[in-house]
Amino acid sequence: MSNPKGSVLITGANGGLGSAFVSNLVAFPYASSHRGIYTIRDPSCAATLKTVLQNAPKTAHLVDSPTRPQKPSSEHERIVLVSSWSHDAYDSRNDSIAICRGDEYKTLWRDPEALSKGIAYHDNGYKAGMRRYGTSKLLHVMFMYELQRKLSADPALSKISVLSLDPGAMGGTGLLRDSPAFIRLLTRYLLYYLQPIMVLLKPNGIARTPKKPGYDLLLACLDEKYLGEYPKAVYLGGSEKAIPSVEARDDKKQRKLWVESLKLRRLGRDTVLKDL
Ligand SMILES: NC(=O)c1ccc[n+]([C@@H]2O[C@H](COP(=O)([O-])OP(=O)(O)OC[C@H]3O[C@@H](n4cnc5c(N)ncnc54)[C@H](OP(=O)(O)O)[C@@H]3O)[C@@H](O)[C@H]2O)c1
Structure with missing residues (x-):
């Protein structure tokens, strides 16, 4: 492709969701107009991604090693962060594993310093993790x-959008590889075989199968019909x-997180972003 419409860079491209995203990207018409840039930590352990790329249609434009993306035009850039309903202590979907049962767990963080060290819980173990x-x-x-506020305040960067996506529970990915055996069995086998039916029903x-949130992630990057x-x-x-969650939308806390993070990193102030 001589003149791609844009680039899509994905981190963790060999992971369950990452590789499902790539298989969507190379299979849909978007692929023929966008350059794919896939980052992985260790190329020798990227078998899943390699298989996806080997099976990609010939029309897909692939870049499988570090490359320099074209200078961003700041016209349609999007940053998509992958989140989870587990960010919300009040979300009833957390009840199945009872991680936030009890008033003491309903606020997930209070002190940035404690965040940087890892919040201490008296019930250390799977639930605390x-x-x-x-x-x-x-x-x-x-x-x-907070990032969106700062970008929007700068005329040179104000067209950049920041989004967050909850992909849902996907059994069979590497996420829970260090979990207790019971959880691994549940997600790697039971959930893995049930989720194709569950995603069809709802x-x-x-x-959800990784393929579905892989496609949702693609839409989060490129769709303009529903997202504008x-x-x-x-x-x-x-x-x-x-x-x-209410806690996530607390703008004072968002600001505090940003400011305290700069201090903890010993950065006096923002770099290219404007101080608000
Ligand atoms: N699976 C779920 O049920 C679920 C639910 C909600 C949200 N999510 C979110 O979805 C995203 C993808 O998860 P997944 O289920 O696909 O898990 P996964 O299969 O373990 O994939 C995670 C990927 O992230 C990479 N990674 C991890 N730590 C990294 C680091 N410090 N630097 C660079 N790369 C790093 C891993 O790279 P390596 O290949 O090098 O290890 C791996 O490719 C995660 O953000 C997860 O929190 C997952």
């Missing part, structure tokens, strides 16, 4: 809002716009 995972996803959503329901040209700080539950 999942809570920390949920907190990391909450931070993604908060980051989306496309944005609890369990500039979808600013949009949170998606699969293919539908959704509302993240």
Whole structure:
């Protein structure tokens, strides 16, 4: 392709969702007009991605090693962060694993310093780990809002959109590889075989095959019909716009997270982004 319409860069491209995204990207017409840039940590362990790329239609334009994307025009750039309903301590879908049961767990973070060290829980173990995972996803959503505010405030960057996508539960990916055996069995086998039926019955329901959120992620990057040209700080539950948790929408906390993170990183102020 001599003159691609744009580039799509995906991190974790060999993972369950990442490779499902790539298989959607190369299979749909978007692929013939966009350059795919896939980043992985270790090329020698990227068998899944390699298989997807080997089976890609010839029309797909592929870049499988680090390359320099064209200078962004700041016309239609989108940054999509992958989140999860586990960011919301009040979401009833967390009840099945009871990670946020009890008032003490309803606020996922209070102190940025504690975040940087890993929040201590008295019930350390799987549930505490999942809570920390949920907190990391909450931070993604908060980051989306604050980053969007800063980009929108700068005329040179104001056309860049930041989105967050909850892909739903996908059994069979690498996410829970270090979980207790019972959880691994449940997700790798039971959920894995049930999710094709579950996603047919309810496309944005609890369990989804990676292919479905892989496509949702593609839409989050490129769709303009449902999302509009500039979808600013949009949170998606699969293919539908959704509302993240109250804690995630707390703008004072979003600001605090940003400012304290700069301090913890010993960066006095923002670099290219304007201080608000
Ligand atoms: N599976 C679910 O049920 C579920 C539900 C909600 C949200 N999500 C989210 O969906 C996303 C994809 O998860 P997945 O289920 O597809 O898991 P996965 O199969 O484990 O894929 C995760 C990918 O991220 C890469 N990665 C992990 N840590 C990294 C780091 N520090 N630097 C660079 N790359 C790193 C891994 O790279 P390597 O291949 O090098 O290990 C892997 O390719 C994650 O953000 C996850 O939190 C998943």
